[in-house]
Amino acid sequence: MDVLQLARWQFGITTVYHFLMVPLTIGLSVLVAGMQTAWVLTGHRRYYEMTKFWGKLLLVNFAMGVVTGIVQEFQFGMNWNAYSRFVGDVFGAPLAMEGLVAFFVESTFLGLWIFGWGRLPKKVHLACAWAFSLATVASAYFILAANSWMQHPVGVDLVNGKPTMRSIWAVLTNNTALAAIPHTVAGAFSVAAAFIVGVAGWHLWRKRNTDDEHRATWRTSLRLGGWVGVVAFAVLAITGDQQGKLMFQQQPMKMASAEALCHTEQPASFSIIAIGDVSSRNCESVKTFTVPALLSFLAHNDFKTQVTGVEDLIGQYQAKYGTNYPDDPALGPLAGKPIDYVPNLPVTYWGFRAMIGFGAIGAGIGVLALWVTRRDRIPESKWFPRLVLLGIATPYIGNSAGWIFTEMGRQPFVVAPNPSGVDGVWMFTARAVSNLSVGEVWTSLVSLGVLYLALGVVEVFLVRKYVRGGIEGVLPPPPEPKQDKGSDSGSGDSLAFAY
Structure with missing residues (x-):
């Protein structure tokens, strides 16, 4: 593999790994x-125990997320310094805001x-809990605003070949960001919901x-x-439609690649599943089970409109952005070669379906858990703990598949062009990589791989x-009995030893 491929693999591996912690x-x-x-409002013991138990797991995950996030x-500067120079004037502000929120407020x-x-x-203690939890969401907002600018650059002027920020407000209110943020946060709640259902369901069945006494x-957990998982999936469906x-x-x-829509259709059918090799751009050997006209509705809110296929889009992209890479040594083996505007079709097609499918499975397991535990019932079957524990993985897979689809579907651009934006504010991924040797990138890739494995x-x-x-493992030990009325031994609040 060349430097570009290795750098992409490294960023992909570390990003997906980090995003296991984030949601x-x-x-x-x-x-x-x-x-x-x-x-605080009810004084019920079970809510205190829930706070302590799930709070302990939150702390473990939070610490790991901070460690892995720094590498991003x-x-x-390591593998993508050309990209950093190109987007630096824009990314500086949202990343600085994220840093202040994440490392100061949080x-x-x-x-x-x-x-x-x-x-x-x-x-006051409760206010601290809400302060750091909302700061976590705000931190995600700034990161997503930066990522959304890569998907749809706005609020900049092109000065000497580099985008210069004209309006931070335009960057933060980018319509791509406003659609991505609720979708990503809903995905985070689906992960947390499945985690809670899995662990609580296992404990409930085990005892x-x-x-x-717990x-x-x-049961309340x-x-x-x-319920959180059901609501989160509903929000995912609504916001996902807006994003699409x-x-x-x-x-x-x-989006054409996500549907393996190789030829323009009017109206266009939505492909549920494909049988055959979707990597072929003419799609002649691919058979799909489809819903007639649904893709036209998903694209334009109209069951009759045309949706352009991959083959026609290639010509449009070539006319606007060129047919070949510049003959520049900095581009390595791609210098002067034809530009492939089609992302990896199997990854985009199946990644799109994995995102939707595993998200739905996770919500379905949550609904089933609600049903079998209704009216104070306790599941007896051995399949229940296995199902809810396996269900923890489903939203993780859906979230990861969604990000892989989002990032790989943008190729060959690392900063995708805005069709209605300023001309020239886009960048090929091949242009973004640092001038490094293959050995140097392999060294960092292996080093980070070993470190992440240990983490x-x-x-x-x-x-x-x-x-x-369980609950007993996170609660403080009971205070020792007082020796006499005048003694103050054991008088400290046991909550003080919670962590």
Whole structure:
């Protein structure tokens, strides 16, 4: 593999790995703040236990997300310095905002929340929980605004061949970002919901024949996760439809590839599943099960409109952006070669379906968990814990597939052109890579791979430890009995030793 391929593999691996931590942190932080709110308002013990247990798992995941996230920004200077120089004037502002929010607001109030048990007034402590959880969502907002600019550059002028920011407000209110943010946050809640359903369902089943004092905690957790998962999937469907319509306008090649729509159709049918090799651009050997005219509706809210296929889009892209890469040594083996405007068709086609399918499966498992636990019922069958634990993986797969589709569907651009924007504000991925040797990129790829493998082992060990430990593993030990009325031994609030 050449430098470009290795750099893309490295960024893809580290990004997908990091994004395993991010959605759980976002969703779980808000839900934990909600659990603590319920405890403060009602005083019910089960909400306190929920806050402590899920809060401990949140902390483990949060720490791992911070460690893996730092590498992402380093890579801009390591493997993608040409890209960094091109987008630096635009990316500086949202990334600085994210840094301030993530490492100042989040960290400050998370620290106060961790060490404030029993030391801060209940409502002040609760305010800290909401401060860091909402700061986590805000942090995601700034990152998504930056990523959305890569998908649809706005708010800039082209000065000396480089985009110069004209309006930070335009960048932050980019219609691509406004569609991506609720979709991504809903995906985060679906991950957190499946995680809660899986762990709580396993504990509920495991102690089905015992008089467990924490049964109400596990049951309430499972029901909460189930309902959150259902609502999150509904929001995913609505926001996904909005995103799809925008992408048909902004990146038609991505969406045509997602449907393996090789030839223009009017009206266009939506492909449910394909049988055959979707990597062939003429699609002659591919048979698909379709819903007539549905793709036209998804693209334009009209069952009769035309949707342009891959073959016709290739000509349009070539006319606007050229047929060959410049004969520039900086482009390496691609210098002077024809430009391939079609993203990897199997990845985009199947990634799009994996995103939708696994998201639906996760929501379906949540609905099933709600049904079998209705009216205080406890599932007896051995399939239940296996199903809910396997269900934890489904939204993770859906989220990862969605990001892979989003990023690989943009190729060959690292900054996709805005059809109605300023001419010249786009960049080929082949132009963005640093001038490095193959050995240098291999070294960093292997080093990060080994490091991430070690971090993964630590993450799994800690999560497994606290999950198996249950409520008892995260609650502080009971205070020792007082020796006499005049003694102050054991008088400290046990909550102070929560973490």
